[in-house]
Amino acid sequence: LIFLLSEAMASxxxxxxxxxxxxxxxxxxxxxxxxxxGTIVFSLGCFPSQADLHDFIAQVEEDHTGFIHLEKFLPVMTNVLLEKRFPPIPEDKLLQAFEVLDKEKKGYLEQEELTKYMMQEGEVFTQEEMDEMLTALTDQKDNVIYYKDVIDELIIDNDI
Structure with a gap:
C-alpha cells in the first residue's frame, strides 16, 4: 500500500x-x-536562494549549452519536491518584508520602488528578470504592485 501511494504521489x-x-x-x-x-522552479512552489538555484541548474544543464532537457530536469525536480527542499517563505514574513518597503503604508509599491530595491539590495535581479517580474506583478489598471495580492499568488498549496 505504501508503495502504491508513493507511486501515485510521484505520478x-x-x-x-x-x-x-x-x-x-x-x-x-x-x-x-x-x-x-528559476521561473519554473518558483512556479512549482520552491523558493531557492540564487546560490541554490545555480547549483540546481548545474545538475540539470546539458554540457553548458544554455538548455535544459526534461529528461534531466524531471528526476532532479521530483526529488526537490518530494524532499520539500526550497520551501516558501511564510506569509507573515512576506507581508512584513513588503510593509518595510512600503514606508508610507499605501498597501502597494510603485514599479520604480520595487525595481530600486530588487536591483540594488540583497540578491540582485537583472533588468530582464525585473521586466518579467513587473509584467507579472503589476496591476494593469492602476499600474502599481498590490503586495497583498502578490503574497496571495506566492502562497501555494505545497501538499504534494
Missing part, C-alpha cells in the same frame, strides 16, 4: 513538473532555455 508530482516545464518549452522539443529554470 502527480511528475504531472505538475511536466506542465510547468512545457509552459516554457516554446519549440515543443522537451527543452527550455536555462534562463527559464
Amino acid at each position: 502527480d508530482v511528475h504531472k505538475k513538473i511536466k506542465a510547468a516545464f512545457k509552459a516554457f518549452d516554446y519549440e515543443a522539443n522537451n527543452t527550455v532555455d536555462v534562463r527559464e529554470i
